[in-house]
Amino acid sequence: MSTIPVRRIPFIIYGTAGKQHQTQALIRQAVSAGFRAFDTAAQPKSYAEDQLGISLQEAVRNRVLTRNELWVQTKFTPLHDQDPTRLPYNSDDPLAAQVERSIRCSVQHLSMGMPKPHVDALLLHSPYEDQKDTELVWNTLSTHAPQSARMLGVSNMTFEQVSQLHQDTKIKPSIVQNRFCADNGYDQRLRLYCRDKDIAYQCYGVLNDNxxxxxxxxxxxxxxxxxxxxxxxxxxxxxxxxxVSVLIGTxxxxxxxxxxxxxxxxxxxxxxxxxxxxxxxx
Structure with missing residues (x-):
């Protein structure tokens, strides 16, 4: 089994989904309130990843905080969850090329002016219908750890999907991020699995669904x-x-x-x- 050594993930992460043109103002507000952990994605229909990067770079430049104080995570989003008119990659490219292009853009957006930019975590936003495609994309993501991405994870996966990926791949997921709701039994089985496998669990949608x-x-x-x-x-x-870590989007x-x-x-x-x-x- 191969894992990547990581630092502790903050308990509270500011989620930027759905913020769009408000992103910069809300990130300044969140930084001022004391947030140091942020979640985004290379999914233009729901996230303004570049605006998060601009706001955090401004905070670093103005010495409000340092890069080492921050936890910044983003996601590679498959085509089936994208707006086809606003893509961070060419939809005609092979899957591996889509991943490479998306990651390059994400690291650039979130570089914060650092000479060796990186994100603290990179997640696969959702699985593919074909497990082989999921594993191909995962293995491509894995080539970026721990240089461009200090930690790797998955999102919106069931217990069966996570355990299968964990079993079949060399680099194991270090994070699982899922919706926290009664419909999936609050992911009790998966959370116990994550605890046993030393996988960090993150939840979102706490107030939306509960x-x-x-x-x-x-x-x-x-x-x-x-x-x-x-x-x-x-x-x-x-x-x-x-x-566990909780995403908050207030x-x-x-x-x-x-x-x-x-x-x-x-x-x-x-x-x-x-x-x-x-x-x-x-």
Whole structure:
């Protein structure tokens, strides 16, 4: 088995999906609030990857932060998830060439003026219908680690797809990023697999798909006792309780600060509440 040594992924990552023309302003706001981890993709219909890079380069140039303080991850997005009129590669090229072109653009967008630019993580945004195509693309991505991409991962994959890829490839996924929702059982089986295989798990869509969890008594108890909003309490319980990273996409400056501050809650208080929440039972 071959793995890539990595540093710890932050618990809270700012997600830039759907921000489009607001990206630069929101990234400045997020940096000011204290965010140091950011998620994007080479998928122009949903992400402004270049605008994230411009904003972060500005912050580095103005000495608001350093490149070493940042965690920046992006994704290679297959053709089936792209707007065919706005592609980061030539759709007629072979898959390997599409990957190469996309990665070159991503690293350039996110270079932040560094002499040896890199991204902290590079993910395959979604699997192909044919497992052979998925593995071909994965193996092409793998040639960029750890130089251009310090860490490699996958997104929007089932337990079966992740375990198959892990079994069949030399370079193993180090990250899985999936939607956090009841429809997939909150990925319990896959999360346990990731824990056993030392794979970092990231979740997105926490608020979009789980309004009912905001009403759970442990969330309300933590919100009340810690003086934080229920949304921040839910993020904290998931991130610290499950030991996973959570993508947050709020556009509110106040919520940005509150969500980050919630991570400072005393572990003793958190443990007491987690013990009551059967949702976290293995």
């Amino acid at each position: 309004d009912h969890l905001l009403q759970d008594s442990p969330v309300q108890d933590l919100s009340s006792s810690a003086g934080i909003q229920p949304e921040a309490a839910l993020y904290t319980l998931i991130a610290l309780g499950l030991n 556009t509110s400056a106040t919520r940005m600060k509150d969500d980050l501050a919630a991570l400072e809650i005393r572990q003793s208080r958190l443990n007491t509440i987690l013990f009551q929440w059967a949702f976290f039972s293995p």
